[in-house]
Amino acid sequence: MTDLSTPPSQPDPAQQARPEAVPLWPLEQIVADLRAERMKWRSAQQRRIEPGARELPSTDVLREIVAAFRGALFPLRLGPADLRPSSEDYYVGHTLDAALHRLLEQVRLALRYEHRTLGSPSPDVEQQAIAIVHDFAASLPRVRALLDSDVEAAFYGDPAAGSVDEVLLCYPGVVALIHHRLAHELYRRGARLLARIVAEIAHSQTGIDIHPGAQIGSAFFIDHGTGVVIGETAVIGNRVRLYQAVTLGAKRFPTDETGALQKGLPRHPHVEDDVVIYAGATILGNITIGKGSTIGGNVWLTRSVPAGSHVTQASSHQECPES
Template identity: 65%
Template sequence: MSKFQVDEIVAALREVRHGWRHSQQRALTEGERQLPSREVVAGMVEALTGALFPMRLGPSDLRQESEDFYVAHTLDTVLHQLHTQAVLELRHERRHETVDPAQIEEEAARRVREFAARLPAVRTLLDTDVMAAYQGDPAARSVDEVLLCYPGVQAMIHHRIAHPLYELGLTLLARMVAERAHAQTGIDIHPGATIGPGFFMDHGTGIVIGETAVIGQRVRLYQQVTLGAKRFPTDADGNLQKGLPRHPVVEDDVVIYAGATILGRVTLGKGATIGGNVWITDDVPPGASITQASLQKAKGGRPGDC
């Protein structure tokens, strides 16, 4: 008999698993894996990062004359892995339907082909993000330092990979990519958020950007900024309504300083400046400068009322 009663624990865990699967209308037989693998997704992101920036984020022994060979081999491997994971997601998504397995295989292949075709545009966007960080931070000594070291850029590499997956309907895989960046950097960007070129998060820790946020060009955010939802509408049965526009729209050239919280489907007009630690639930006109002091004056309040 085991010193730690492992057999009894295994049996109890089996009973709990089977009870949960029954409640979720899932098969009780132990079969093949039903969901994408976090381990495989992590490996794919690392490999894609190297393929996008081979001489800086690729293998340390890579030589420039072998660059195209490395990129081709890496992409071939990753796209086959992505196809397998996409099949798992689509199969799980339609587990209660009667679907031809060959149809799922082909649909997954089509989505992966579309994702692959977007990779040059992903690299182009990332170049604008890297340049925005270099130009926006006086402490940055080179674009290489920015790419290798800045958590905001690391988070954007993940987001620029995750967002096309989200748009192509591979939302679980997209979320897995995004949450990997969240765990590594403390920056939480939902893969559904639409972010224009030249986006820079200075320091970055604690930034939260919601699913339906829309961010224009050359926008700069500092740490602890939240672009969140103000309320969560429910249907007649009390269930949350999914997918409704509920996060801010940030127009071009807006700067949002540390600790600011912007909630709801409000618009921050082009060129606006949002000061630190303010709380905004209304539209901000283009070019406006919003600070704690200006909000207090507008509301006729006392210090601390904001």
């Protein structure tokens, strides 16, 4: 006799036969199609891939290397929180040695990549890489002195700055200049790909875009900084101050007989000592801004101006009808 007070048992879901899993997306086909696109690109670029070898430097590794250099340059302010003066030299030596060895590997990768893509005869990459890193390391005391002058320029040039430590810890212009001073030393020694990566790390962090080829003198101050652009062949003197959204750019890009852009030609402004350029000014072309000049906000300037000039929107429109 059936006990009607006991409900029929329910089947255990875990014991039920599960239907075969149905893919939510065609993963194998997507992987195959992506492989085909990679091969198409590499063939068009005439790339030679070395099995088992990394082809390019690593942005993540370079970000870590730059952080280490920042700590070594300013150990008690940008170094580890528990660092004390008694162990400062040990920390700097240990950090530099590790960072320079990591940088050496990235330089090797960059040089091998450049020789492969340019199709030029391969020199002794190992000796070339060691020479680059050796000279870069020797430049670090001079880089520190330049950065000290930049920090002081920001402190004395900004009434809102409470201390030089506040400037170093908080100002995006100083972050951009630390990266630029390091990137420029790599750039001028031939490690141009690494220099561009270091510069773009700062660009993504601060909104300040400084090409590592730009030559910048001492006591340089970028106030606020967002939107500042400084081109590859720009030359900036000592004690120059820029505000946000200033562009030191190219007016035109010469081409050769085939229509290809001619690279490396001077095409950006030369800003002499003691110049102030206010927010939103756009200065284009291989022109000279004379010593001690002041360029007003939102000015569009495509002509050279002599020393001691004061250029406003009204005067720039009056004297530069082509703009």
